[in-house]
Amino acid sequence: MAELNKVKVALLGSGTVGTGVYKLINRQRKEMPYKVGADLVVEKVLVRDKNKKREGIDSSLLTDQWEDIILDDDIQIVVEVMGGIEPAHTYIKEALQAGKNVVTANKDLIAEYGKELLDTAEENGCDLLFEASVAGGIPILRPLKHCLAGNYLTEVMGIVNGTTNFILTKMAEEGMEFKEALALATELGYAEADPTADIEGYDAGRKMAIMASIAFNSRVTFDDVYTEGITNISSKDIQYAKEMGCAIKLLGVARNTETGIEVRVHPMLIPLDHPLAGVNDAFNAVFVHGDAVDDAMFYGRGAGEMPTASAVMGDIIDVARNIQFHCCGRIHCTCYKNLPIKKITEIESKYFMRMLVEDKPGVLAKIADTLGRNNVSIAQVVQKNKINDLAELVVITDSVLEQNFADALTSIKGMDITKEISTVIRVY
């Protein structure tokens, strides 16, 4: 074989994902001449403290100077795996402006600055790929941008946060309450020390913003996403759901409707025979509906060192192939539409509402009347348990406008007979 071209890579960050990517590049070294027609080598690794030992990483590659990378014309691919907004944002922008291709796993950044960075990539004829930013190892962005590009996609629904899915699975399977399951998730390393971004749905919201942008060809940023977490869900809700043939999942839902794009993350009851209902533990899955493909689903590990590194590596290989064929920048930003985004109050949903009310005649009639006056029709009422002389009531509504339900809820909360609205969860 003739002397091979060398494609040189710089890693920004050597945390969990960075270490995984470093390992994979080395593990796949012998395959690269066949897979991309070039050698792929890590040239530099940017770290905060270059004197700190990094297990398995050749210390001669470490640098704490961004200049060592940005000024090195031989580096053609910059892999950003440091996370956070700054300095990642500045580094990526400077790299693209210097004509370097960028692969990133940074969902916070892409959900916020995606347009700016993709525009910069296009201006400079560079690739900016970010498969790992959504759903870890699961191939989803490339399938949306390429394989399903012949569809008008109308729905993307995902379980895209492994921490909360693990918690909900433990609550469903072992009857744990939220706090107990969260403690277990923390102990096992599934939840971070500060779990806010996971349990409040922000992490899932960022991923939904990225997927909705690609699926609907119109920019959606994290600010556009309505988010609601799982902290109010109790094992009792999950039990009720089960009796109704449903599971409760933290779902990201993005829909392209005639009146605009809906994007939201919240807990939801979904029928047990829906493919997403069987996605358990820390697994992720994304369900897609398009006019041609109909239903499709992508399932796998949404986080972790090697699954995330797998997605980063797929992008690196893609860029390296583009470098060999002189076609970097082959895929531009695909957000060429400017569709309106609906407010959560304009969206229709079915609701599951569990509440404690006085246990006396006429109570249900009053509640039904209040719902009715707000144009909220009832699909089902379950009254089973009594708690300290109060009746526990579960009401499932038909599909109604969020604003109408919110108005009804305010009225019901203000009624004498209402002791507590325990939970409100949307229903698929």
Added chain:
Amino acid sequence: MAELNKVKVALLGSGTVGTGVYKLINRQRKEMPYKVGADLVVEKVLVRDKNKKREGIDSSLLTDQWEDIILDDDIQIVVEVMGGIEPAHTYIKEALQAGKNVVTANKDLIAEYGKELLDTAEENGCDLLFEASVAGGIPILRPLKHCLAGNYLTEVMGIVNGTTNFILTKMAEEGMEFKEALALATELGYAEADPTADIEGYDAGRKMAIMASIAFNSRVTFDDVYTEGITNISSKDIQYAKEMGCAIKLLGVARNTETGIEVRVHPMLIPLDHPLAGVNDAFNAVFVHGDAVDDAMFYGRGAGEMPTASAVMGDIIDVARNIQFHCCGRIHCTCYKNLPIKKITEIESKYFMRMLVEDKPGVLAKIADTLGRNNVSIAQVVQKNKINDLAELVVITDSVLEQNFADALTSIKGMDITKEISTVIRVY
């Protein structure tokens, strides 16, 4: 916008898939300038009889002369959706030799002549894409070649035939017998007039050959695939499986082991909590295991006019993007290894064996003894039903060499006490 480049496409065939592709190209017409930076137009449609009316297809595009296409230098993409080996094989080869890119949905052809055609594509700097040849609308080949390219993939398992999955689902859910379920599949259009290729596992075998080749970077042709169909499965087997916490599916299994590649299609008992167990009706799914990504699964519609057209259209868009960036031929044949392929007799499996034996003392001992002498150890025995004074026995073995099990089976068949070996099914 400046005058756009026109990318001209010829369709070979106007059957179900061809019509779907024609519809999609027109439905997506306005999107193409944004998605690929060019107009995409169908220039010619090759048909057998150009005087026959084709609903929805502009009759001025019809031709029955291959020369009209192969000699037209403006046509840059040939989309082969006629099926069968000849003349598809010749046309594709000639198109590639003439420098035209090819998209095909033809699994028979790729499973047989994949190497030759990919080599021809490479020699001529052309694209040859065939996403639609496996699992219809489900994005699977591009994820394997690109997104998961940083993995050593060790396992690909798939439910890749919708007809048989529909039949097995009906047998499981409604207690139908095979013939009844097949008749229903035929009535609903899921099964062809001659269902042999589906029910004997040949169709699935071709798809497994293609996926194994890509996943393991080593050529596997249909001849290498051991196939066994579902005609011997009875609803009774499914009932037994259910009681053991399993479903019976027609599975394609490809494994890359240290001693070689295993590729086979046969019915299999899989645990109900395996993601593939919940794939029902005519849906398909492909489960993949890699050293980095761990487990991943791809789910969707494996056949049908529009889902298959969705996959073809994804390929067409990819080629059109390559044309715009002058990088056709960017992905070569990825089979750069030459791994040995194991014979079915060299493979280890667990077995489920249902039989009718004389109902008297010592019978089980004799069977157990015969199995033991062939190095087949027993994991479980169930004896429940009596049928006309005979005992129905179900034996589950541990993982044993296929050859040993086959030898034991021959001996057991020859024993006086054995009245019938009703079914033998492998167990996951």
